[in-house]
Amino acid sequence: MSHTLAYVLGVIVLIIGIGLSVALHELGHMLPAKHFGVKVPEYFIGFGPRLWSTRRGETEYGIKAIWLGGYVRLLGMLPPARADHPDKPGSMIAEARAESLSELGPGEQDRAFYRLSTPRKLLVMAGGILTNLALGIICLTVALGVVGQPAYTATLSSVSECVSSDIDAGAACTDADPTSPAAAAGLRAGDTITSWDGTPTTTWADVQAAIAAAGTEPAAVVVDRDGQELNLTVTAVEVPRTVYDAEGNPTTDDSGEVVTQLRPYVGIGPSLGTVRTSPGDIPQVVGSAVGQTLKAIVTLPVGLYHAVAAGLGLEERSPDGLVSLVGVGRIAGEVSSAGAGTGTGLPLSVRLFYMLNLLGSLNLALFAFNLIPLLPLDGGHVAGACWEGIRRVWARTHRRPDPGYADTARMLPVGQVVFYLLIIMAAILIWVDIVAPI
Template identity: 30%
Template sequence: MGAYLLGVALFALGIAVTIALHEAGHMFTARAFGMRVRRYFIGFGPTVWSVRRGHTTYGLAALPFGGFCDIAGMTAQDPVTAEEAPHAMVNKPWWQRVIVLSSGVITNVLVGVIILYCVAVSSGLPNPNPDVTPTVGEVVCVSDQIDAQTLAECTGTGPAGEAGVLVGDRILAIDGDEMADFRQVRDTVLTRPGEDVVLTVDRGGRILDLAVQVESVTRLDPQGAPYEAGAVGLSSAPIPDAVKTYGPLQAVPATFAFTGQLLQGTVEGLAAFPTKIPGVVAAIFGAERDVEGPMSVVGASRVGGELVERSLWNVFWMMLASLNFFLALFNLVPLPPLDGGHIAVVLWEKVRDFFRRLRGLAPAGPANYEKLLPLTYAMAATLLTIGLVVIVADVVNPVRLFG
């Protein structure tokens, strides 16, 4: 329990540092361009602690679900004093505004890359080209499924064991169809209850064809409904060289390659995000929780605790790196009040003024954010609602990686 609580605390701290660095990216670049930073806060809501240094108030707020960097004159509707006017963001060149607005995103990407580099040279990154040939790790009996985590008791060696399959056999094909990995083996057997199949295996260089009668068992779908499935009583052996450790120089290209994979996965996750929300709502009322669904600070910290409890520090740090990538790409969504929404407005001003110049007109000045207020409020309300729903799900039915 002590290791679990340590992991929860460390991952929560990691999230807080991630948010702090994101906002620090905005703050430092704003100052570099002579903009006035009024407030730099971690959290929202009532102030828990604050201190003023120069023109900036630093503080912690009661709700640790984000943070903000208040830069004077972020929009034309943001009142500024006569003393602040020369330092207002809205009065700076468009490219400086874009850099400041995107600096939080850039900071999170850099933090994620640095974490992955450290993991690469210490405990290693997933091997991009492992040998995934399905290899038997265990031969067992088969039985019906009782609930999401439990199978009925059984005895014997199971259909595969009775057919002569041994631990260490490499499954090359089923009924002549090549098997790319153990997941394909499982999915193929699953659809063949009661049938006879031929497993082609490689046993130390000898190729054998073993006839196996697939047993019919009861399995439960994600909603808990029973269905008939096939089982032969095999489990996968660990993939050899699944993790690869690199030297300081070799880790550079490996880190960038793995970063690309995580960023691609993050983009796909963001695209699927809206479709995952109904499942989160259903989980509040008892449905099975999707381990690949959205998690809040609460849920992510609990998963961090599970990882530390099992000494899976490399996965812990890769998860924190992935969180940085998610925060970066999520903030690029071109909708206010996200950073991407503000960047989109600045770029729209630039494009608009370009066409005005072609027509012989003067620049129209900063955009009127009052017209965007309904969209901003709607987006903020949506994010707040989703956040609360995910937090509730993480409390009553949290994601558990290890059952």
């Protein structure tokens, strides 16, 4: 597969994943709303021109051209104006109320969203948010526990023919170089080392530790070759190897010379694959991902500042910082096309891990973002329902009249400002992802 085709395929897979996430998010709103009797005239994935739609009962289901979100239209989201606090005729709030209630017939007033009890409002509006949380957890759990994290495995990708004069520099073999211990023992690329000197090995780190422990003594090595178990004996040799620091840079002494250390050498290289995370460790890893996502939302202004600074060339772009859908699409394309057409591409399992991790992270971001208690986000409606419930409980406990529905329509001007701020933020992040991509 060509690099370009693989790149496009990665972006398409991401778009489909986003579309499914949006569809399920809106379903999380629609199903409880319908269950509680709210009238739902439209359920659409995407915005802009209608590509396809069908009507089932009173609801039109469909797909629109721009897959940057979706919506489910619940009638009566805004309550009528209070008699003691009427709207200004022709105002944005008055028009929004009229539109919200216009499709409810004379016998359907009880089907307005605003007529629901506080717990039911919370279930409807939190349904989409919790759906994204569940999707994020599922994607990350499958990526970690079923597919596995990218890691070097106990399967060999290469076997050196000799002990060259400069191993770390990858010097070519000469006639004067001795045969490597791996080649002398009969190891081959594609062999999977299942034990070394009696120690079971499942990862490359296990193999490295076992080689170091065995030293230069003959070691019994069991390998799996094309489904057949073979028993070999490998005797490592001691060679000087470069010492690296924690950041992967060669360590030097006071005179500037590279520091070396004698270590057992076999002459084998690992293949890249995936290693499954222990079931007991998955909750901690997923919990950490949820916590980091929530932290990113809380520190959103700081993250945006650093993104702009990176776009202006004032600092390096952080791989853990904010990113737009353009940046996410670029990452998906690069993961899908890495090494395509060269024979050195990432294994399918590694690509699958990154795609699931990407979709899981996106769903966690949608979950956290929608917790912001401002319209037009779901969190704004959740906050309105909570405020309504608190006022009514307070009134009951103090034997006061029912204060009525929370008038979320009064927050529409704030919601409009938030909407424009979201557009500006998206535009800024798209610009940063173009000029200073991760």
